[in-house]
Amino acid sequence: MKLKCDNPVGTSPVAVFPGPTSNRSRRPLRQYYPTRLRALAFTLLAVIFAGTSTGCSTGDDERSTLHRWHPLGEKNWNSIFALGVADSSLYLAGLPDRSLSRWNGESWSTMVETDDLPSAILEFNGDLIIAGGFSEVDGIRASRLARWDGSAWSAIATNVDGGVTELFVHEGELYALGSFTRISGVAVHSIARWDGTAWSALEGTPTHGIFDAISTKAGIVAVARRGIEEELGSAQLVLWNGAEWSVWPELPPVREYGGPSIGPLCIHDGDLHMVYRRVAPGDQRSRTEVFRWSDSRWVLVGGEFFKNPTAGAEIGMLRSLDNELYIGGSFIKVGTQDAKNVARWTGGWWEPLSSGLNRFVSDAVLFRRDVVVIGQFYLDGSGRPVSHVARWGN
Secondary structure (H helix, E strand, C coil), X not given: CEEECEEECCCCCEEECCCCCCHHHHCCHHHCCHHHHHHHHHHHHHHHHHHHHHCCCCCCCHHHHHCEEEECCCCCCCEEEEEEEECCEEEEEEECCCEEEEECCCCEEEEXXXXXXXXXXXXXCCEEEEEECCCEECCEECCCEEEECCCCEEECCCCCCCCEEEEEEECCEEEEEECCCEECCEECCCEEEECCCCEECCCCCCCCCEEEEEEECCXXXXXXXXXXXXXXXXXXXXEECCCCEEECCCCCCCCCCEEEEEEEEEEECCEEEEEEEXXXXXXXXXXXXXXXXXXXXXXXXXXCEEEECCEECEEEEEEEECCEEEEEXXXXXXXXXXXXXXXXXXXXXXXXXXXXXXXXXXXEEEECCEEEEEECCCEECCCCECCCEEEEEC
């Protein structure tokens, strides 16, 4: 039996039983002819021995049984703040050396030192872009944002009055998110657009700011603090269509819970997905779930994520990588399934990745066909050392 968990909000999971349902399919086994029984037996034996001789898995979780978590090189990290992929290399910003480091698939090397660690790394138009709270990169003044063109570092903004926490690309332009209100002399509200030459504001941005955003076919979908419609709660989903902001038509019901908090966001299989966390007033009970926007309604994706028996999980990342949906954070269970801080959506349920990782998972990227994650962990679920960065592969 497979438990199909894509359900409209407020409904229960629907159990889907595969196979025919006609009266003929319910005949007692003794009604089958002996020749049919023998044929069935030989077929089953052939499948069993074929699977055994080739070493192949016959289940849907073949990669889960063959894959495990691996450390990435021998470098011992104290903490990692950002990762990204550019020019066929993996880049990390972390301690203890307060630098941007490069992994070429075999070894680590120091890319550049900054006076404050980057919090976002992205490839844009063939260049490596880093962002954070720094003011200097490789001895060059660079206010919060810098670019590596393959031969030298340069600033791409001036006089940014707050940190930059996130970068993304939408319709060929670079967008920066953070706590800033001015960038290169332009007044903004925590989000700004760069066309490769100049920075500009998005008119009508909620005055309380944007703190998560992604590119979609409909425009930029973002999580905003209260400001457009106060009654929607502590966070709301908004859409920038290229000309103006609007509030998303609806959110899943809060019911007895307060909040909500929204994010991370991602696009998977063409649909918007979001993490949705609601906290009950007073006793701090909470629910953490993933929802998908499909056919103009929110659909629950799998079960609830638990940090402990009464607390919803804290989620650090939701990523669509190589056509699969991954989630990471601080949780011990999804629905009734044990899963230690990282899981993958199979299309019907959330699947743990081997024995998981021992602490919070904050982000993930795809690097050379393998998923690479970062976080506060230092061991996998089996006790093997993985120092704050780990590769899921064989």
